[in-house]
Amino acid sequence: MNTTALTIDVARAAIQERQITATALAEVCYAKIEKDDPQIGAFLTLSKDRALAKAAQMDALVAKGEKLPPLGGVPIAVKDVLVTRGVRTTAGSKILGNYIPPYDCTAVARLESAGAVVLGKLNCDEFAMGSSNENSAWNPVHNPRDLSRVPGGSSGGSAAAVASDMAVVTLGTDTGGSIRQPASFCGVHGLKPTYGRVSRYGLIAFASSLDHIGPLAKTAKDAALVLRTIAGRDPMDSTSADLPVPDYVAELENTVRGMKIGVAKEYFGEGLNSEVRKSVEDAIQRIAGLGCEIVPVSLPHTEYAIPTYYVIATAEASANLARFDGVRYGHRAQGVRTLSEMYRRTRDEGFGAEVKRRIMLGTYALSAGYYDAYYLKAQRVRTLLTRDFEEAFKKVDAIVAPTSPTAAFKLGEKVDDPLAMYLADIYTVTANLAGIPGISVPCGETKQRLPIGMQIFGKHFDEATILRLAHAYETA
Numbered sequence: 001m002n003t004t005a006l007t008i009d010v011a012r013a014a015i016q017e018r019q020i021t022a023t024a025l026a027e028v029c030y031a032k033i034e035k036d037d038p039q040i041g042a043f044l045t046l047s048k049d050r051a052l053a054k055a056a057q058m059d060a061l062v063a064k065g066e067k068l069p070p071l072g073g074v075p076i077a078v079k080d081v082l083v084t085r086g087v088r089t090t091a092g093s094k095i096l097g098n099y100i101p102p103y104d105c106t107a108v109a110r111l112e113s114a115g116a117v118v119l120g121k122l123n124c125d126e127f128a129m130g131s132s133n134e135n136s137a138w139n140p141v142h143n144p145r146d147l148s149r150v151p152g153g154s155s156g157g158s159a160a161a162v163a164s165d166m167a168v169v170t171l172g173t174d175t176g177g178s179i180r181q182p183a184s185f186c187g188v189h190g191l192k193p194t195y196g197r198v199s200r201y202g203l204i205a206f207a208s209s210l211d212h213i214g215p216l217a218k219t220a221k222d223a224a225l226v227l228r229t230i231a232g233r234d235p236m237d238s239t240s241a242d243l244p245v246p247d248y249v250a251e252l253e254n255t256v257r258g259m260k261i262g263v264a265k266e267y268f269g270e271g272l273n274s275e276v277r278k279s280v281e282d283a284i285q286r287i288a289g290l291g292c293e294i295v296p297v298s299l300p301h302t303e304y305a306i307p308t309y310y311v312i313a314t315a316e317a318s319a320n321l322a323r324f325d326g327v328r329y330g331h332r333a334q335g336v337r338t339l340s341e342m343y344r345r346t347r348d349e350g351f352g353a354e355v356k357r358r359i360m361l362g363t364y365a366l367s368a369g370y371y372d373a374y375y376l377k378a379q380r381v382r383t384l385l386t387r388d389f390e391e392a393f394k395k396v397d398a399i400v401a402p403t404s405p406t407a408a409f410k411l412g413e414k415v416d417d418p419l420a421m422y423l424a425d426i427y428t429v430t431a432n433l434a435g436i437p438g439i440s441v442p443c444g445e446t447k448q449r450l451p452i453g454m455q456i457f458g459k460h461f462d463e464a465t466i467l468r469l470a471h472a473y474e475t476a
């Protein structure tokens with residue numbers, strides 16, 4: 001069986017109808033990984049025993065003539081910041097180089113309960129800090145569409161694995177764009193749900209008030225299927241929302257006719273590559289052609305989003321990463337004489353340059369003399385950014401924008417210029433600060449045949465609307 005264009009329903013139906021066993025399909029994926037991943041570098045760890053055990057379970061169901069669960073036998077893979085019991089989980093960092101978690105991330109456990117076969121763990125920027133996957137402590141990931149280019153980050157492995165058909169769908173995480181931006185760079189769909197929609201239990205924290213788990217998929221429908229499975233209240237995460245989870249898949253078929261779509265000029269300003277602009281503008285015309293009304297909206301505080309994000313994200317990261325002290329998890333420096341030397345050397349040896357940079361920035365922003373000037377100020381601007389969206393959503397049902405100001409850049413192009421790398425997040429960090437859902441949808445290609453993505457933002461907990469629009473656009 002060829003895994004190209006294999007979606008969840010197609011894979012599941014093939015297993016249900018005995019065209020292939022779940023075990024054979026997993027083996028096909030592993031063969032593909034063995035052949036293609038040496039060039040791409042998406043996988044850090046394969047979980048073959050676990051995958052084949054699950055596949056065998058699904059095959060036994062079929063043999064008994066039973067109906068497969070919604071993801072029965074579907075080969076998936078997950079970003080290496082999501083803990084998996086008994087399977088090495090590194091967060092892309094040397095400090096967790098040999099870490100074997102004792103429990104499962106809720107989102108992964110829910111996918112497995114729905115029958116998914118977890119092939120392995122996917123490469124990412126260290127602790128999800130980055131926009132190009134070049135901050136991985138292991139190896140960079142190459143964009144399957146052009147191996148000389150980055151796949152985006154930090155969920156670069158998650159996007160590349162889907163784009164190269166090594167897995168049908170994957171999970172990534174998005175703190176400031178890390179699902180949507182790599183999805184756009186690799187030409188797949190990437191959904192960041194509303195804050196609280198999906199439990200963060202078992203997600204190794206970067207910035208807790210900004211972190212989200214979500215799917216990267218070939219179609220909006222697959223993203224809907226995965227979200228339906230992983231969403232909903234989890235007693236293990238007190239920030240997970242106790243709200244009913246709609247049937248996102250059923251709602252895809254509702255019409256988008258009459259929907260009001262906002263377009264904000266702040267997302268089409270200086271720095272936006274002309275080919276990306278043209279492609280997103282054409283996409284907006286196509287959306288209008290579906291019977292939607294295009295409405296100009298204003299998000300006036302957008303220009304403050306990057307500094308606000310980098311103050312809050314680094315502040316939270318500096319607190320979250322304090323736990324990596326050589327005592328509790330992973331790496332511990334050897335040959336030390338005192339406790340404080342052990343802490344210092346462990347962290348010095350275990351963390352990479354970008355993580356250290358952010359811990360220093362965040363610690364500074366939270367320190368007594370500067371807290372008011374930076375952290376508190378950033379929190380206030382965050383409120384203003386959230387209100388911008390709330391005001392806009394009084395007039396429209398969704399907002400369309402580019403996902404990234406450029407298509408995928410070359411490996412090495414921005415690694416030595418952290419500021420240039422940070423500025424590339426301009427269109428994505430706002431949704432994390434406001435907690436609203438966003439999906440990146442492929443909407444074209446550059447002359448060099450690099451994928452371009454557009455982003456659709458929705459109201460809090462209204463993933464159904466943006467998935468519906470994404471699906472209507474995709475299938476029109």
Ligand code: GLN
Binds near residue numbers: 130173177
């Ligand atoms: N690129 C952003 C950063 O470096 C976002 C990362 C993310 O979403 N995990 O922080």
